Amino acid sequence: MPKITLAANSQSYEVPEGTSFLEFCQENDLPHNFGCTVGSCGVCVSSLDEGADQVNPVTDDEGETVEMCSGVEGARLACQLKVNGDITVRQLD
Ligand code: FES
Numbered sequence: 001m002p003k004i005t006l007a008a009n010s011q012s013y014e015v016p017e018g019t020s021f022l023e024f025c026q027e028n029d030l031p032h033n034f035g036c037t038v039g040s041c042g043v044c045v046s047s048l049d050e051g052a053d054q055v056n057p058v059t060d061d062e063g064e065t066v067e068m069c070s071g072v073e074g075a076r077l078a079c080q081l082k083v084n085g086d087i088t089v090r091q092l093d
Contacts, residue, residue: 001014002014002015003015003086006089008031008091009031017085019082020083021078022037022044022081032044032046041065042068044077044078045092046076046077047090048076048088049090050087050088051086051087052074052087054084054085055076055085062076062080065077075092
């Protein structure tokens with residue numbers, strides 16, 4: 001099973017393939033900040049320290065939001081992530 005690791009608390013969680021990162025965090029009260037939950041506010045912007053190729057590809061809409069809220073190359077909106085393999089997620093400021 002894919003494994004989510006949160007850089008914030010160094011904890012790892014096994015999840016079924018295709019799990020929504022947002023829903024998993026909400027259901028398990030994990031320490032990751034979200035706002036709109038639909039990919040437009042940028043509050044959840046994050047980097048994938050590991051496993052950038054283990055999540056769904058960036059859509060045009062997500063890419064536009066990331067561009068507006070982060071200068072970090074490869075940044076993703078955590079609310080838009082579907083987990084297909086092992087990832088390590090770090091929330092950006
Ligand atoms: S929570 Fe608003 S963009 Fe992810």
